Amino acid sequence: MAVSTVSTNAPAPASAPVGKYDTGGEEMCPYRLVLEHVTSRWGVLVLIELLDRPYRFSELRRAIGRVSEKMLTQTLQTLERDGLVHRDAKPVIPPRVDYSLTDLGREAAEQVRSLALWTRDRMEEVQQAREAYDAAKARN
Amino acid sequence: MAVSTVSTNAPAPASAPVGKYDTGGEEMCPYRLVLEHVTSRWGVLVLIELLDRPYRFSELRRAIGRVSEKMLTQTLQTLERDGLVHRDAKPVIPPRVDYSLTDLGREAAEQVRSLALWTRDRMEEVQQAREAYDAAKARN
DNA sequence: CAGCATCCCCGCAGATACTG
């Protein structure tokens, strides 16, 4: 499938300090970056949650559980920048910001969700495989 | 979709020092762990490559590129333990070990690949979204 | 409430060296 890591020898990381959430600063094929955003620890969960409905920031935080505010912010920003998540900040006090999926994001989210569901459904088999593996190991 | 992180308050991490590649030592719903294995940086690439055909260790290393030997080993072990990858060590000298997908692994790999392909196909839109985002940012 | 800035720690992951 050709997922080479090297790809173009980009002349410069001259662009904006994309800095945050860049999982692997070296050069690699650009789509791999997006893939990593989508499959990232919190990215996965955010996408899945947003598939149900729009969420406010802290709603999302509670829904996912165990995300630091910082990571959630970072994740949302990355996904927003990639055009997967839409951020709607109402100019009211106290601030209210709603996050939702774009059309693009919905496509990604659906795939991610189906992978998550698959995983959940196959847990039993995985569990058995693990026991077999561990047993075989222990036998040494 | 209920992807709560807390899940069961497992009485003990008493089990084997699963240690390696455990992404998040605290308690969380077990299937999330498998999902993280599958969507992990190298897990994704390994699964995709193996979808084509079985690979030997260093073949795989070259095919993926930029994986340290150590991470590849860890990834393969994790996936093997989860029953997604089959390890076939021929008792010859020099050693020869072939890695391939199990049926379970193939199911996972296909989903991962389709996600990867989707990402690749949507790069253009993502790129545009990014430019729009960055432009809007800069305007402040 | 949303989110930025800072500080800081732990563990992922790379590099290196050694073994069967």
Place this chain on the structure above:
DNA sequence: CAGTATCTGCGGGGATGCTG
């Protein structure tokens, strides 16, 4: 060749504090 074992760094990510 296919791993293990050990050391180390550096950055992911949590905690805390402050602003609009």
